[in-house]
Amino acid sequence: MQSEKVVIVTGGGSGIGRAAALRFARQGNKVLVTGRRPGPIEETMAGHANIAGLVADAASVEDAKRTIAKAVDTWGRLDALVNNAGAGAILPLADTTADRITDIFSVNVLGPSLLAAAALPHLKARRGTIVNVSSTFGHKPAAGRSHYAASKAALEHLTRCWALELAPLGIRVNAVAAGPTESGALTGMMGLSPEQAAEIKEQERARIPLGRRGVPNDVAEWIVRLAGPTSEWMTGQVIAVDGGLGLA
Template sequence: MTDELKAHPSETLSGKVVIVTGAGSGIGRATARAFSRAGAHVLGAGRRAHALEETAAGHPGISTLSADLRAPGAPQDVIDATIDRWGRLDALVNNAGVFVSMPLAETTADGINELLSINVTAPSLLAHAALPHLLRSRGSIVNISSTYGHRPLPGAAHYAAAKGAVEQLTRSWALELASAGVRVNAVAPGPTESEALAAAGLSDATVKEVKRDEAARIPLGRRGVPDEVASWVVRLADPATTWLTGQVLAVDGGLHLT
């Protein structure tokens, strides 16, 4: 990680409390660590306890909670754990999500429902549970979308549709909550190094081919790394970013321009 990507303690983030979902790997792990380095208290939530422990290792500002956000009551449990520990909440980062390749010919109701449950329903219910505390702190929400929230993705249309929903939630919540001083923004990463492709069940050879093809389409000529995305998530959530809401920031090496 280059020096310019390293977060430093921030007067405006020091002592603030942040929840980061999907904190066990990739962008979520990098984001939890970036907030911790900036002086915030972080609750990193995710399904894999061991992966969360790796995220928190060497970062005393990060506490972890293993939870499946799709389970009944889980979003409220995450919020309650945060408030019980620190008594406040200043920012929610809805990063947890899943990529599913589902061509139309193979589309099923169960497949659609499972994909939407983690990418749309869970962050919505988490934001709902967080709202009273964010209203009190005049905090912020940062949703994680994708380049494919506003670009077509043949073979995975429902993933693209779910991320498109995240972008519309961002804009709509931003207007709904603006009068209360709660800001809502999103980051739309382009292809970024993570475990998502392997987790989707693709073979090693297919993953390498996909990565090669993606890098060739990106104007800056390479895939991103999680820290490059995390730094923008931190900036959007920072209380010093006082006059920015309802934005979807493409952090994708220029892919959205093609």
């Protein structure tokens, strides 16, 4: 990416979001990371002087406005929005409740929509870009993860619809669909015990054609590329970075 862009990475306190924030920052860009807990944000900020932080919930209407305002107030512009914060659960249909569905869709569908809408005037001014972070399960069915998968499918389709709608403004919209990646996601957002997480990791590794789970940098590299000048003629694409899992 060209130096001195202003980038927002939601959920930048850990995992894929932190790796993307550090990559953007090391290339000379200014980065605002968000998350609900201050501790992880502070750790990411400690990784590079170009990174600022804001405690903000990606699923909140007010916080979406505050997030965009913070970047613009700090650096005077906004070039890229990375909708990385995500929610999910192993949630068989029999255990489904309205609250749990709402939690997942609020973070994975409502949040990126609110942030993108609030960012729009600023992205228009800079001919900026949006990168959404989806999952292999946004296009590959998975038993027991239907609402997570459906929320990411919605995010992938929002990516294509926004790409068409915003192309006349010079705004590009793409997504990275990550495969199973080493992060806190299984014990964090998926709510599994360490033992359950270890079992699922092994099952996933065995199914991935390239024989390993990803690391955050595998995915971050493509987030940064899609936001940057080498992708100037790409929009509406969902790039699978998943060791081939989507094919298996």
